[in-house]
Every structure is written in structure tokens, then in C-alpha cells.
Amino acid sequence: MFDKVLKKEEEIVINPNQKTTLQAYHTKVIGDIVGHDGVYIEGVVDGCIIVDNMVVVGKEAEVKGKIQAHHVVVEGEVRGRIECDFLEIKDEGLVLANVEAREIKVAGKLQGEIIAYDLALSENAFLGTRVQVNRMVLEGTVVGDIASDSLILKESAYIKGNVYVNSFVNEGAAVKGEIGDYKKLLKKRTALSSNQEQNIKILKESIDKYIKNSDYINEILRQKTDIDVKVSNLISYIKDNVHDKDELVKVTRLINYNG
Numbered sequence: 001m002f003d004k005v006l007k008k009e010e011e012i013v014i015n016p017n018q019k020t021t022l023q024a025y026h027t028k029v030i031g032d033i034v035g036h037d038g039v040y041i042e043g044v045v046d047g048c049i050i051v052d053n054m055v056v057v058g059k060e061a062e063v064k065g066k067i068q069a070h071h072v073v074v075e076g077e078v079r080g081r082i083e084c085d086f087l088e089i090k091d092e093g094l095v096l097a098n099v100e101a102r103e104i105k106v107a108g109k110l111q112g113e114i115i116a117y118d119l120a121l122s123e124n125a126f127l128g129t130r131v132q133v134n135r136m137v138l139e140g141t142v143v144g145d146i147a148s149d150s151l152i153l154k155e156s157a158y159i160k161g162n163v164y165v166n167s168f169v170n171e172g173a174a175v176k177g178e179i180g181d182y183k184k185l186l187k188k189r190t191a192l193s194s195n196q197e198q199n200i201k202i203l204k205e206s207i208d209k210y211i212k213n214s215d216y217i218n219e220i221l222r223q224k225t226d227i228d229v230k231v232s233n234l235i236s237y238i239k240d241n242v243h244d245k246d247e248l249v250k251v252t253r254l255i256n257y258n259g
Contacts, residue, residue: 025060032065039069041076048080055084059092072101074108081112091124106140119148123156138173147182 027043038054041061048065049055055069061076071086074093087101093108103118111128119133125140132147139154143161150167153159157173164182 057093089125121157123154145177149182 025042029043029045030047032047033039033045033049034051036052038056039049039051040056040058041049041063042058043061045061045063045065048067049063050066050068052070054071054073055067056073057063057067057076057078059075063076063078063080065080066083067078067080068083070084071088072082072084073088073090074095075090076092077094077096079096081097082095082099082101085102087099087104089095089104089106089108089110091107095108095110096112098112098114099110100115102116104114104116105120105122106125106127107122109126109128114127114129114131114133116132117134119131119136121127121136121138121140121142123139127140127142127144129142129144130146131142131144134148135150136146136148137152137154138157138159140156141158141160145161145163146159147164149165151163151165151169153168153170153173153175155172159173159175159177162177163175163179165179166182168179
């Protein structure tokens with residue numbers, strides 16, 4: 001049994017004067033952790049973690065909720081979307097969620113869609129996902145499609161999925177899937193979304209059938225990002241908020257403008 005259980009309404013607010021807030025082993029937090037400085041998790045958190053600084057999920061720790069921070073290090077397990085500038089998944093780390101970050105280094109396992117600028121995958125690492133990045137260096141295994149401007153495949157790398165890339169270096173890796181031109185893929189997507197305002201309007205109308213509170217949706221639509229990022233963010237939001245499996249299938253089909 002856990003030594004300490006916090007009720008949902010007892011939100012933990014980090015003191016801005018503290019350098020790090022530590023959650024001890026064998027404790028469980030039910031609710032959100034919100035603050036300005038670093039958080040080191042060694043127990044279980046059933047809720048979101050939103051801080052301005054760094055979050056470390058220890059080897060025995062588990063987070064069941066979204067993490068939003070500047071720098072995230074995962075040694076344990078995370079079952080929630082991660083949004084950060086820098087993400088490190090250590091050897092024994094496991095992330096079962098979508099990730100959006102500027103730079104990602106993976107030595108463990110990540111299963112979820114990835115949007116990033118830089119992605120480096122170590123030799124024993126695993127991605128079971130769809131990846132959209134600007135630059136990627138791959139030594140481990142990917143089961144899923146990759147879209148990248150620049151891709152370097154080391155000899156130990158293995159890909160089971162399609163690869164769309166502009167600059168491609170293969171140093172002896174195995175690829176079981178098609179290799180296509182990323183520029184052509186972008187042109188295809190642009191053609192499919194030539195009237196972006198109309199597409200966005202259709203997306204919003206479709207989603208509103210299932211989600212009454214559209215404040216967060218409107219926030220996504222106002223973001224100065226391309227339609228692919230908007231669609232990815234919308235899908236992530238829906239997956240987090242639509243809990244009926246049949247309804248989830250319906251709405252994701254409706255917004256999947258790539259068909």
C-alpha cells in the first residue's frame with residue numbers, strides 16, 4: 001500500500017523558491033502538480049505535471065498524465081502526452097504516449113506519434129510510432145513510418161515502415177518498407193490541403209459533434225503552425241478526451257484528411 005495518498009482536490013503547488021520538489025518512493029499523488037521549478041518523481045502520479053523547469057521520472061516511478069516542462073527525463077514509465085523542449089528517455093524508460101519536443105534522445109522505448117526537430121535513437125532503443133522530424137540519427141529499431149528532412153541510418157538500425165526523406169545516408173541498416181521523397185510527400189499533402197481554411201472548418205465541425213467545449217480546439221486552430229501540426233494536435237486532444245472506442249474511431253476518420 002502507498003504510504004501517502006493525496007485527494008484529487010489537493011493540488012500540489014510548487015514553491016517558486018524551491019529548486020526541486022521531490023516525491024518519495026512508495027507514495028502516490030492523485031491530482032495535478034503545477035509549479036515553476038524542477039520535480040523529481042520516485043512514486044506514482046495519477047495526474048498532469050506542468051512546470052517551467054525540469055521533470056525527472058525515476059526508475060521506479062510512473063506518471064499517468066500529461067507532462068509539460070522545459071526538460072523531461074524518463075527513467076521509469078509515462079502514460080501521458082509529453083510536451084517539452086528536451087526529452088531524454090533512458091535505457092529502462094518507457095513512454096506510451098504522443099510526444100512533441102524540439103530535441104529527443106531515446107535509449108529506451110517510445111510508443112506514440114512524434115513531432116520534433118531533432119531525434120536521436122540509440123542502438124538498443126525502440127520506437128513503435130509515426131515520426132515527423134527535421135533531422136534524425138537512427139541506431140535502434142523503428143516500427144512505423146518516418147518523415148524527415150535529414151536521416152542518418154547507422155549499421156545497427158532497423159526500420160519496418162515507410163521512409164520519406166530529402167537527405168538520406170544509410171550505413172548498412174535494414175529497411176523493410178518504401179523509401180520516398182519527402183518533398184513529394186509535402187507537395188501531396190499541400191495539394192490535399194490547398195484550401196486550408198476550408199479543411200480546418202470541416203475539421204472543427206466534425207470534432208464539435210463529439211466535443212461540446214471547443215475552447216482548446218479553438219486555441220489549436222489559432223496556432224501559427226501548418227495544417228499537419230494542427231491535425232496532429234487535434235487528434236492528440238481527441239484521444240485524450242473521447243473515451244468511447246467507437247466514437248474515437250469515427251472522429252479520427254473524419255479528421256484524417258490524408259484519407
